[in-house]
Amino acid sequence: MSIHLDPDKCLACTTCVVHCPVAEATPAFLGPRMIGPAFERFRLLGIVEDDSLKYCANCKNCEIACPQNVPVATINMLARMAQCQEIPPSFRDWIVAHGEVLARGLKYFPAWLKNMGTHLSLMRTLLDWIGIHKDCPMPNFAKTAFRDHLPRLSQKGFAKSVAFFPGCYINYYDPGTGFDLVWLLNQAGYRVFVPKDFVCCGIPLISGGFEKDARDNTRTNLRVLAELNAQKIPVISACPSCRLMLTREIGEFFPELMPKEKISIDDAQSFLLKCIATGELDIKTAHNSSVNISAIYHAPCHLRAQGAGLPALELLSYFPDIAICEANAGCCGISGSYGFKKEKYAIAQSVGARLFQRITTSGRPLVASECGTCRLQIAQATKKPATHPLTLVRAALQGRPLTLG
């Protein structure tokens, strides 16, 4: 494959360089402008790929900052995919990119056994040996995956339904957030289901350079999405990275797979805001509860990259019981699995330092963010519990105190 994005729009203004958290953290990275549009001119010439490309975390801050709409990170990821065709990625990179395949393979092992990897120091030493840093935060497998548990919920008597794209994080590690969303949507009169063919959105595969696997997943997801869109069933996602991938990135990576009709997937928070606006979701009861939540909100980079505002912050501010402030301190550093990798761990920690500091000094006991791996990283670094905003919304609406940890 050799898709090359036209590098002409770049003015070399270096705005992206100033906003790239990795470039700030390490001189080993040539930076977004250089490794993106500038190097692309040399890729067209067939020059050997630069080693420094591996440092791009695909966090997209460069694209958020670029005044010329240059798809810098996409250029980088296309280059990485091309590079991986020449030099096959390592075993470690395969593992962190294929979380879903791995989880499916381990399906019949009990969670406690699988989670030994994250707890036993022997296991961590072993993982460290293959390149997963021994101190990096790692998620725990849930007893039952969200998609296995959902059919057991009774959701009867709803006239409307929505399809939910749970993504790997909610499905395997954080089903609770999924159930909070189901509860909220049930309140709004929707039955929630997960189409059985949905697979990983592919963003970890892209970041790892696994072009073919990402393409296969995209093809499958697009088929399901097209069917749902044709039936006018709304589709929602509660993970910013999945939504970014499915609404924008696949079109950049795999233009040949894109259908003529626009694929639409709603952000879960935006969808709930719409439900409130139309009266489908009644939040008046929330005004009588006394849950008293005080939290600081971190907007994930992949949410900001969508350029659709901060719907979670808006949603949370509807509830008098939730005192929320925005961290507004940049990237947490984890970037999916980037911060797990041994050689990137220190970079990831240094990238997140400003955010951790802001959270620690905020005095807020709780952190809210839509992104699962952001929460992992933040919780480990700040020792504060971190939760999905939907969990707070449910608590406030249900008048049910939070149980965290």
Place this chain on the structure above:
Amino acid sequence: MSVDRIETDVVVIGGGATGIGTLRDLSLRGIAAVLVEQGGIAHGTSSRFHGLLHSGGRYAVSDTLSAKECIEENTILRRIGAQCVEETEGFFVLLPEDDPDYVEPWLKGCAEAGIQTEELSVEEARRLEPEISPQALRVFRVPDSCVDGFRLVLHNAMSARRHGGRVLLYHKVTGISQANGNIQSVDVIDTLTQTKKTLYCRAVVNAAGSWSGQIAALAGLDVPVSPDKGSLIVFNHRFTSRVVNRLHPGSDGDIFVPHGSITILGTTSVATDRPDDTKPTREEILRLLAIGEPLFPKLQTYRILRAFAGTRPLYTPGNAQGRNASRNFQVFDHASDGLHGFFSIFGGKLTTYRLMAEKVCNAVASYLNVNTACTTKDQPMVEEASAEHLKAARHAFPVGDLSLMADRVGDDLEKVLDLAKKRTSSSSAGNPLICECEMVSLAEIESIAQDPDSHTLTDIRLRTRLGMGTCQGTFCALRAVNAMFEHDIPLSRDPLYELRAFLQERFRGLAPTLWGIQAQEMQLSRAIYAGVLNLRKETYAVKN
């Protein structure tokens, strides 16, 4: 005032491909020679041309001799000048608006000249070059290549120097003296210091390209050369990896040549009375775009970096003009005009510079009674850098692939590697990229700046490509001047003056194409230099 005196056997006038090729040839034959050039290396047409190493396909129908010379020299140059040549191959594309009956004679002409052709299906051709028009009817592959004219001249000079040849840059010829019908000496003035020198010699080769009429006139002679201006457009990226020609009788704007990170479209052909008429006009640019569009339908959307022009030294006996004038070259032994030891060589193409040099050197050698044969076609001009050697130095450079840099610097490679290692031994960030668009590191700039022939930032630009990419100097000019000042790398003029002169030169090429994204780039540049840094005309006037 005393006048410096230099003695040698042959004085070569003109530091373009022809002149430097001649110097190299003479030096390899063991003939003492000094070359004088009024500007820097390749100041004239040899760095203001299209960069096509002709396969000869262009001349297959109109001029079999030229076509033959081209394919022979093309093959030789790939061998002796690997660092200057990109072996891209070329396409000849027949479009619906072209005469299909031209194909047969063209194929026949190619076969006669020894140019290999191979027809590709349009589908295959577009798979290889997706930007080519889907309207294409037939596509033929030929061994066209791309050549960096500036580098070719530089590497010839390096080779000549190694064999005893001398090059005097910024030395302008002001007079030619003769005694009893024999050449006696050449008067020059050092244009940087205004010192005058006289070069005593037995023979003179006038290789002043479009200027050779002026040089001949200094000796009271006349040569039928007419400058013919051609303008070219430089695009920001390489939208074709092959040379692409229209398959029709040669005309304006029908060749695209990729060059490193860029693509060049050209050219026009307009008679001019000034050899230094190098100003492209907006009309020419618009016309080139209109003509080029059928071959590359997205042409108008690609970003233009700049435009430039050069003058062809056309051989025009009896006032032939433009594309009808011969593209052949001419060797004149002016003995027939009554002046012994004075030779003129001009016309031809850059592709055939070596052959031109060989021919004129044969005449000079026989005049000087030297019998050594020409060996320029056998010896590579600079040694090829070994891959291991480059790999070992990789850590000292910000970008891993050193091949582009190694090809650029030629004989200076060791010096650049040493400087880079020295810079990075104390700090890992000691050798940063100064020019990101063309990937030039501080060590390379430092090494070139130390060369006694580098006087200005423009000299450094030509040898490193500093400022020749996307930003056209907006960022690297300041960075370069700053880094040089900081690290005590000598600049002959005031840094601020230097900065302004450099930007002014870059702007000259932007002016006729100032629209779209490049206009935005210039606004940014203006904001930085005129706005933030207040580097205005009033404060730092540049004399052009």
